[in-house]
Structure formats: C-alpha cells, structure tokens
Amino acid sequence: MEAGIVGLPNVGKSTLFNALTAAGIASENYPFCTIEPNVGVVEVPDPRLDIIHKYIKTDRVLPAALKLVDIAGIVKGASVGEGLGNKFLANIRDVDAIIHVVRCFENDDVIHVDGSVDPLRDVETIDTELILADLQTVESARDRSQKKARTGDSDAKKRIAILDKCFERLDQGMPIRGLEIDNPDDRKILRGFSLLTAKPVLYLANVSEDDLKGESEHVQALKNRAGVEQGEVIPVCAAIESELSEMDKADRAEMLADLGLEEPALSVVARATYKTLGYQSYFTAGVKEIRAWTIPQGATGPQAAGVIHTDFEKGFIRAEIFSIEHLEEYKSEKAIREAGKLRVEGKEYIMRDGDVCNFLVNP
DSSP, X not given: OEEXXXXXXXXXXXXXXXXXXXXXXXXXXXXXXXXXXXXXEEEOOOHHHHHHHHHSOOSEEEOOEEEEEEOOOOXXXXXXXXXXXXXXXXXXXXXXXXXXXXXXXXXXXXOOTTSSOOHHHHHHHHHHHHHHHHXXXXXXXXXXXXXXXXXXXXXXXXXXXXXXXXXXXXXXXXXXXXXXXXXXXXXXHHHTTOOGGGSOEEEEEEXXXXXXXXXXXXXXXXXXXXXXXXXXXEEEOHHHHHHXXXXXXXXXXXXXXXXXXXXXXXXXXXXXXXXXXXEEEEEEEOSSEEEEEEEETTOBHHHHHHHHOHHHHHTEEEEEEEOHHHHHHHSSHHHHHHTTOOEEEOTTOBOOTTOEEEEEEOO
C-alpha cells in the first residue's frame, strides 16, 4: 500500500516525510525543493502488538508497514504542464491514497508560493488541477469507448455510462471520490481509469508550535472543508515532529510530556493513513514472531491467509481465531482454547480488525 504526500510547494511536505521515515532528504525553505519523488517506509504503530507480546513471548515483533512517496509540489496550471505539473500528476497517479499537507500557520520567514496563508485557497488550487487532469482523462477515455461502442462492444457501453457520470461530477468541480457507485463491476471499471480525484484523501494541517491541537481559524476552516467529503484532518507541527524524530526514546518521552502529548502526531498520521487506505490488521503469534498482516477491510479468511502465502488461500481449510480481549482475560492461547473461546471459522468468514489467527491449510 502506498500513499503520496502532496501539497503546494514549501508547505512542509518534505519535513514531514523526513520525520515519518527518518530519510534525511532535502527540505529547504524554497519552492520545488523536491523534484524527483522520494520513497520511504514507515511502521504503523499498534499498541495491540505490545499486548500480544506481554502474554506470548517471541523473538521479534513486526508491525504493519506503509510506503510513503514525497511528491513534487504543485502550482496553478499543473494540469497543462506548469511548474512540475506533468511529473507531479504522473507520480500521484501511481499511489493508492493522498496525504494532502496544508499550511495552517503564519510565519513571515517561511515563503508561501502565493504570498499569503489561506488553507481553503491552497486546497482549491490542488483540487482544481486534479479535476482538470481527470477531465482530460475522462474525455479521452470516452472518445475511445464511443468508437468501440459503435461496433456493438457491450463493455464499451458500460464504460461510457460510468464515464458520463464522472464527467458530470468533474464538470461541477467535484472530485470523483464522492461518486456513489454500488455495482462492484462498475467500481472495478472506474478503478481502471486511475482517476486522481477518486483516491481517498487525508489532510494534514501543518500548524505552529502554539497550536498543536489545531484550534486556529485556519485549521477549523480546513476541517469544515474536509467535512464536505467526509475527510479527516490531523493537526501536525512539522518543526516539532522533525525534532522528535531525531531524539532517543527517553528524550522524546520527556519532550512529549512537556508538550502535553501522549505520542508523536506522526504516529496518529500513520494509523489514519492506514485507515484512509481502507486497510485493517490481523495478527499471527508464535515462538518465532508476532506479526501484523495488512488486509483490505471486508477480506475473507482465505484472502487473509493468502497474504502470508498465495498457496494458503488456495489450500485454506479453516481459521482458528481469538481476540486480544480474550488473551488479556485468559493470559494464553492454551487457556483460551480450554475455556471454549477459540473460534473456528470457515471460508466465508469476514475478518475482523485485530483477529489473532492460526490458519489450517492443505499442503
């Protein structure tokens, strides 16, 4: 799973990327510091792993991981090649979700590409460019499909119906991600167009050190804007998160306590991104390792087993599952089994977030 960090030039994207991944890439105070996309992998913090490890001792604990891509900043006219527009649009087309960094602090020493701080204008700038790019994609795809439809191609007719809905929404200045399509086959067709505005979005409000909870007018305006599309906004101070990322565990804990924070904001960001992508975790726990496995929400037992090895999906017989709550109550898998709390689930079972599993499969 892969999320792209986007925003106007010089809003703190690369600083946040550095803090998340400790990649040490350039993050200077001038537009277009990032030209080629930088890629890093960040662990998804999950306190449930610590609970499992408390009762099941193992050699190592492996959390879920998230790939992040720091993408070049966008400016007005990117959809027609202005700035690094073509490069930006190509990079964002490849990711599964968008992390949109929006500047929500005032500081005369930090250059803003448009000369002033206005979160709603900044979001509108990027949304407009993505919508314009999608309109070009939709119009081209519709022209191709219409030619095929004239030969009697039934699949082309289905594509046209979906593309017409997309065009109507985009033409009204609205992103595709709010378009309701109930038919699974139609949703599959829609995904095939790789539309930029169909990707889920998580907004990061880059705030000042005096506004860590995001109570400023800038953040509230962004939250109201995001609420229209049921999006989430997380306040993050890039400067503080960058400093925290360079500290050892003890110093980090002390600084967090001084700031009145339970954990770095970027831990919240990692989990929220995971959720935005539509994923959840299940766990396996044995003498060698405890591991969080990433699956889409709604995955079945065989599909979950297939994440470990493709042969496990084909040879799936059943899953033995217990909850972390029962582990805390009974202290061991053996005691859970003896208490009759171990569930046996078949091929139709829909996985729950946090299931602890053993899979039985044909060799």
